[in-house]
Amino acid sequence: MSQHLFIAGTDTDVGKTVVTQILMQGLIQQGHTVIGHKPIAAGAAMTARGLENDDALLIQQAASMSLPYEQVNPIVFAEPIAPHIAAAKYQQPISLAALDAGLSMLAQYNSDFTFVEGAGGWRLPLGDDGFLSDWVIAQKMPVILVVGMKLGCLNHAMLTAQAILDDGLPLVGWVANTPSDSQQDFYQENLAYLKQHIAAPMLAEIGYASDPLAQGVRSLDLLPITDFS
């Protein structure tokens, strides 16, 4: 059975997709088969093939095998907004059953690893009475947390790591990523705090870079993932 890993972030735009690509590439370089999933995407361009989201296209390209777009990203909305608001606007509610069905389509590939990128942060609403984290809990997916290194990230990282653990899920590791060209003041002190206080190993440290993928793969420690699976 494929080892599923859920990629959570401290926020939207912190580097979940970049880190997903890096982890996929690193494991493929080690000889593993790897596919990716973006169950819900908000923000997509209309193409001849239908709505396509950039994250999903990158994750589709990063896989070690070829999957159709709809299997990588089954639920997609045009506007880059909170998905439950788009879902209400288009009267397309997001159900846990639909998320289950999307993921189950991937079993046929029998890949060693399946990476599942979240949307927004850990408590992303699906509607008035549910969160994407409810699905991750139901699926019992181990989680990797991407911390966007900026002022305010200590609170975001501690709250998110605690919520994942309180939700009963394994936190396999976390990644320090700087998605902005201005490095955080006292970056090393902030990094040291997170290393000491997040109850999981740091898998990679990625600075702002013209090619964050290359830098990320170089700094990657995959042992916590391969040991875990």
Ligand SMILES: Nc1ncnc2c1ncn2[C@@H]1O[C@H](COP(=O)(O)OP(=O)(O)OP(=O)(O)O)[C@@H](O)[C@H]1O
């Ligand atoms: N280390 C980095 N160096 C340079 N650019 C980066 C880095 N990390 C991320 N970026 C850029 O920042 C933007 C946000 O990153 P990314 O799309 O991975 O975030 P995300 O958390 O997946 O966002 P979303 O919530 O929309 O899925 C992208 O344009 C990405 O290329």
Ligand SMILES: C[C@H](N)[C@H](N)CCCCCC(=O)O
């Ligand atoms: C559009 C954006 N890039 C993401 N796809 C969706 C982020 C939703 C965040 C919801 C929230 O927590 O406020």
Ligand SMILES: [Mg+2]
């Ligand atoms: Mg993304």
